[in-house]
Amino acid sequence: MAVFGNLTEFPLVEVIGMLERRCGILRFSNLGSYRSLEFHMNNAQLQGLLVNGNVIRDGMQAKNLLLELANIRDGQFEFQRAPVNALINDLAIGMTQTLLQRATLDDEWHNFRESLPDPETRFTLATQELVWLDDDLQSFWFQAEPLLEYGINCNDLAQRLQLEPRMVLVSLYKLRAAGIIRPVRRMQEVSNPRLDIAAKPAIVQPVPTQHKPTLVSRLLGALRLIGKTS
Amino acid sequence: MNESKPLKVVISGPVGAGKTTFVQSLSEIPVVNTDETASEDIGKATTTVALDFGMLTLDGIPIHLFGTPGQDRFDFMWEILCEGALGLMLLVAGDRPQDFPHARRILEFITSRIAVPFLLGVTRQDLPRVWEPEDVAEYFDLAPEQVIGINATSSTSSLLATVRLLELVEAYDPFYAENLQGHYDFGGTVIKSVKKT
Ligand SMILES: Nc1nc2c(ncn2[C@@H]2O[C@H](COP(=O)(O)OP(=O)(O)OP(=O)(O)O)[C@@H](O)[C@H]2O)c(=O)[nH]1
Numbered sequence A: 001m002a003v004f005g006n007l008t009e010f011p012l013v014e015v016i017g018m019l020e021r022r023c024g025i026l027r028f029s030n031l032g033s034y035r036s037l038e039f040h041m042n043n044a045q046l047q048g049l050l051v052n053g054n055v056i057r058d059g060m061q062a063k064n065l066l067l068e069l070a071n072i073r074d075g076q077f078e079f080q081r082a083p084v085n086a087l088i089n090d091l092a093i094g095m096t097q098t099l100l101q102r103a104t105l106d107d108e109w110h111n112f113r114e115s116l117p118d119p120e121t122r123f124t125l126a127t128q129e130l131v132w133l134d135d136d137l138q139s140f141w142f143q144a145e146p147l148l149e150y151g152i153n154c155n156d157l158a159q160r161l162q163l164e165p166r167m168v169l170v171s172l173y174k175l176r177a178a179g180i181i182r183p184v185r186r187m188q189e190v191s192n193p194r195l196d197i198a199a200k201p202a203i204v205q206p207v208p209t210q211h212k213p214t215l216v217s218r219l220l221g222a223l224r225l226i227g228k229t230s
Numbered sequence B: 001m002n003e004s005k006p007l008k009v010v011i012s013g014p015v016g017a018g019k020t021t022f023v024q025s026l027s028e029i030p031v032v033n034t035d036e037t038a039s040e041d042i043g044k045a046t047t048t049v050a051l052d053f054g055m056l057t058l059d060g061i062p063i064h065l066f067g068t069p070g071q072d073r074f075d076f077m078w079e080i081l082c083e084g085a086l087g088l089m090l091l092v093a094g095d096r097p098q099d100f101p102h103a104r105r106i107l108e109f110i111t112s113r114i115a116v117p118f119l120l121g122v123t124r125q126d127l128p129r130v131w132e133p134e135d136v137a138e139y140f141d142l143a144p145e146q147v148i149g150i151n152a153t154s155s156t157s158s159l160l161a162t163v164r165l166l167e168l169v170e171a172y173d174p175f176y177a178e179n180l181q182g183h184y185d186f187g188g189t190v191i192k193s194v195k196k197t
């Protein structure tokens, strides 16, 4: 089964982001002035590009096309997994970096508007690795990082840094798309620090501290019983 | 009698995700349903306008199942309901990716502010053209364990999803339910006030 949708709902940078760990072909039909487009991608790298059936081998041309597409917000897409040896392999373009290249705030606001997080959603650091950032995003990052470390929302960040909230929201969106920050999960902040939910969310054995079963284990026992008999 | 105090599970998600269906598949009582003819074109004939309410009794403990209405203008209800909940089951229909961005936005808003264990259920897995749970997990930036494929019309599938939600709760904190018991008193309050009159 495929990943499919429309750019009206997902900006291209998010489509690429969610396919980051996949290998396969992303197809668009009737996107802007293009009848058909094929992105052959592996690990968020653009390896091959077909425009109306013609292979594009020039990296600059491919990058320009990506930038052009970043601003188109209507077009059906579908992604099909494929083995790496089934892909064209002419190019090596970091798609996320290209798509996150700076535009004017008005353009970015317009482009990402529907996808921006709630200004009250708190974000925190996601990775130690800094991927490529453009100058503006990087200078925002240097100011915001110490505050993001403890989790902060757009409104508070804008106030603390004396920055325009719109710019802060777009920057948070871009940092998130680049995998540098992620939304806080309050549950993780308050729960048992021994259980690192982010890294290991699933089934951990309950701590055998007492003989009496915990409420949740009783609920689970009863549920599993219904499952067996139904 | 502290032990038989009710707990609540909240079922949220966009219009047509399968919330009412899911509650119906799980509930042992007829679901208190508030579906009405949709006043706007939302792609289906009826929609939940207040809450779905169902119940499941597990080892003598009543679990209240609250399905929220799916239309955006009721988003505020998620937050209110999630306070003191045992868990949040967020449902999205696997064949309606157009609803994912809004669902993600509100999930992040809620879970960055309220400590509630949650599971993302991708319904309609019985249909041919749907997103798989692992792809939806990538979009929502969630670990694969936190996303499950569901056929909400099936009791077995809905029960399995509930098991997974409770396993997550247990993983967060084995005593999570004990700690909650003082916080949610819906049934108790109702019963007490009924008895008084
Ligand atoms: N095949 C299939 N149909 C489903 C599934 N889940 C829900 N449906 C159907 O989808 C339709 C909408 O489901 P509802 O349960 O009303 O959705 P809802 O989330 O309560 O919608 P609102 O109350 O409008 O927000 C119904 O016709 C269900 O029978 C599923 O997993 N598989």
Ligand SMILES: [Mg+2]
Residues within 6 Å of the ligand: B019, B020, B021, B035, B047, B048, B052, B067, B069, B070
């Ligand atoms: Mg409903």
